[in-house]
Amino acid sequence: MCLFHMTGDRKWLEPPYRPMRDVRLIADPDAGFDEAVSAEIRQAAEDWLSLERRTPAVDDPGADGFGELISIFLGEQVPAEYIALIRQDMGFEPNDVDWPDGDASENQHDVIIVGAGVSGVCLAAKLRRLGIGYRVFEKNAEVGGTWFENRYPGCGVDTPNHFYSYSFAPNSEWKHFFSPRDELQTYVEDCATAFGIRDRIEFDTAVTDASWDPDSSRWNVTVRGPDGIERAESAAVFVSASGHFNQPTVAEFPGQSEFAGEIFHTARWPDNANLAGKRVGIVGTGASSMQVVPTIAGEVDSLTIFQRTPQWARPIPEYNLPVATESQWLFDNVPYYDRWYRFAQFWRYGDGLLRFLKKDPSWEHPDRSLNRINERHRVEMADYIAEKLSDRPDLIDKCTPTYPPFGKRILIDNGWFDTLCEPHVELVTDGIDHFTPTGCVTADGVTHELDVMIMATGFTVTNLAARLNVTGRNGRRLADDWAHENPTAHLGITVPEFPNFFVMYGPNTNMGHGGSGIWLAETQTHYITKCIVNMADEGVETVEVRPEVRRAYTERIDEMHEQLIWTHEGTRTYYRNQFGKVRSPMPFRLVDYWLMTREPDFDDFIVTALESKAAAEPDVVAS
Structure with missing residues (x-):
């Protein structure tokens, strides 16, 4: 897309330079291009960026032309109603409210x-x-x-x-x-x-x-x-x-006031919290817990996770990656690069998914998924969980949800499954029955000795x-x-x-x-x-x-x-x-x-x- 803006040459919109449609959860960063085509694209961009005068040949291709560009970019036909939205979000059209006559003097509202x-x-x-x-x-x-x-x-x-x-x-x-x-x-x-x-x-x-x-x-x-x-x-x-x-939603358990250790919610994390060498429990396995657990596991003596419901999670390689110097250079120097990058994220993390979350009344497995694509997502993530926990088969059933993917927001594996396999980490699926001065007792009668209990129980x-x-x-x-x-x-x-x-x-x-x-x-x-x-x-x-x-x-x-x-x-x-x-x-x-x-x-x-x-x-x- 950037090459078309730069040069105005429509060859960059034709095969073999058209990206392939990709409906996987994580897109192929090479967009389906082979090594030779990728190299040609990079060389052409370098040649243009090396010119003394770098004036893009095509700034705004107009609404119709823009509709063509976004469809080529995604490898699928984008409905026409998106064109105005994306043009505004990418800065090709103004997106501000203005006074009809340019004068705010008669406004009487504060x-x-x-x-x-x-x-x-x-x-x-x-x-x-x-x-x-x-x-x-x-x-x-x-x-x-x-x-x-x-x-x-x-x-x-x-x-x-x-x-x-x-x-x-x-x-x-x-x-x-x-x-x-x-x-x-x-x-x-x-x-x-x-x-x-x-x-x-x-x-x-x-x-x-x-x-x-x-x-x-x-x-x-x-x-x-x-x-x-x-x-x-x-x-x-x-x-x-x-x-x-x-x-914050703060869970209350019998005997909780008798607990001699610290109890706090993730949203009220104490500035002076010190977990080093302590026996730590955490209630919940939602988004906050999935971020906290891998981060603190290395400093605690033991970590006990109390789970009500497992969560679907997927890997995203970029999640922990810094924006490399080379990538930052692209954002700063390649015309339109940042706009198209933002659109890619809008589509993949926005409406590109909703169509796959509708119930198919003829689907033969309605208990575990909604439709054929939703089932494919389920299989991909279930296989990923099984692979990550291959050395701990006892955890696979505990960590594999029975509800369809996206029934709750899909979480990002931030080292969660690797952390569950650590010898000092325990995943408990029996509910907490009551607290004692030194910990808590779960419904199966097991006592868990704790110094700190973290409530990762979400919000009302x-x-x-x-x-x-x-x-x-x-x-x-x-x-x-x-x-x-x-x-x-x-x-x-x-x-x-x-x-x-x-x-x-x-x-x-x-x-x-x-x-x-x-x-x-x-x-x-x-x-x-x-x-x-x-x-x-x-x-x-x-x-x-x-x-x-x-x-x-x-x-x-x-x-x-x-x-x-x-x-x-x-x-x-x-x-x-x-x-x-x-x-x-x-x-x-x-x-x-x-x-x-x-x-x-x-x-x-x-x-x-x-x-x-x-x-x-x-x-x-x-x-």
């Missing part, structure tokens, strides 16, 4: 944002660009959200960070392809500085209450600052950017913004609206009876089939800022999604999920609530959600006019 994680930072940056007044209240001492709070050993991202980054703020300084926590935290901090939003963030300040005032059509918000004193604030628009993963994701104590119109509490583990919102963003209230990373917006939380933040930021701009432009004071719109949207989500893996009866996951409804992952392709959030439809809302506009133009907006 915004309070709760949270300065990747969503809050993104929204603040775009509000600042538009000249819309805003303030951010962050309960922590720095930006970053989940990346600020989670500091456990081995913490990192399982999405390639060239995609897990803002499209409008590419980072040329990534040191890894899958960045560890510190690198990600630094990126978010640097973005907050570069976007010029720090002076509008109040750190160590928590929102304790928010209520809608119908008389002033504003949100009254109570915040508690670092001095512990509460004060009142208000804004026309209230946005929760508190996210999914900031309320059904409360979301409801834990902010939000009260809408007519005294309606969000906690009541979302009671019984059943949060619902139109587009995951708006809730009836809560005017001018928006939720980021809300219900059914989790990336269950793959994707990037930062990509989601950009998408929802676009929708929210577009709402505010349209409100100002059309003289709208308040917008409140209609109950029937949310109801229809939720019914659509439930119908779609019935056809997808997360309602498979063999899968136990926090994705589903007590009624079996899936309330975490979205069932849509990323492109579908992107299209739904491009332009707010005010027919979906109850709208009221600004008094100044209503007096001058009484027929403009219905109340």
Whole structure:
């Protein structure tokens, strides 16, 4: 692709230079080219890059030409609806909301944002660009959200960070392809500085209450600052950017208070934690545990892992690899290289997978997989597990899930299976019955002597913004609206009876089939800022999604999920609530959600006019 941009020569789009289609979990880095073709491609690139004047012959091939390029790049026909999305994400088209007449002077809306994680930072940056007044209240001492709070050993991202980054703020300084926590935290901090939003963030300040005032059509918000004193604030628009993963789920066992050792959750890892030479237990085998265990195993005396459910995991060779000097040179010097690399990650870690997660009603093995491709993924990963544990056949059944692959997010083998084979590491599949002063006893009656117990038990994701104590119109509490583990919102963003209230990373917006939380933040930021701009432009004071719109949207989500893996009866996951409804992952392709959030439809809302506009133009907006 880069050679075509550089030279304009269409021969690079024809055989034998067309990459081969590759649907494996891990793509062939050589794209199916033989050694001779690879060498020819490299030589041609070197020849062009050695020229004194290096002006690409083709910058933007246009929408039709771009559709051809991305299809050639993937070795498959890409549906036309992706073209605009990918062109914007790659920077070939603008992706910002603008004022229709270029003037923000008539905007009468100001915004309070709760949270300065990747969503809050993104929204603040775009509000600042538009000249819309805003303030951010962050309960922590720095930006970053989940990346600020989670500091456990081995913490990192399982999405390639060239995609897990803002499209409008590419980072040329990534040191890894899958960045560890510190690198990600630094990126978010640097973005907050570069976007010029720090002076509008109040750190160590928590929102304790928010209520809608119908008389002033504003949100009254109570915040508690670092001095512990509460004060009142208000804004026309209230946005929760508190996210999914900031309320740890802490398991409670009988006798736990009697344990004389340390107990802590991975998300509350003590700064002074010292595990050297200690007998350590860890509850859980999810994403956090899979990162912690291989990282700490070398320093502890013994490590006992208490497993409820095994997890599907796959190897990714780049996971621990630094970005080599040569690779970094390509990102820095080869025109368009970084854009195409990002697109490759978008496709492989995004919508490229969802189509294989649909139930095939004619599939002959519905208990273990969904369809033929899902079965192939299962076999690949099961074979990998068996190979890694070939010297410990007693562990193979314990470590091989019985539910279909992707019923829970696929994890990355960060040395997990190798660590399980270490002589001082034990995998226990009997549940913990109770604690004693010196350890715990499992259901089989075995006593496990421990000095430290780590809870890698995940997060409570059904409360979301409801834990902010939000009260809408007519005294309606969000906690009541979302009671019984059943949060619902139109587009995951708006809730009836809560005017001018928006939720980021809300219900059914989790990336269950793959994707990037930062990509989601950009998408929802676009929708929210577009709402505010349209409100100002059309003289709208308040917008409140209609109950029937949310109801229809939720019914659509439930119908779609019935056809997808997360309602498979063999899968136990926090994705589903007590009624079996899936309330975490979205069932849509990323492109579908992107299209739904491009332009707010005010027919979906109850709208009221600004008094100044209503007096001058009484027929403009219905109340």
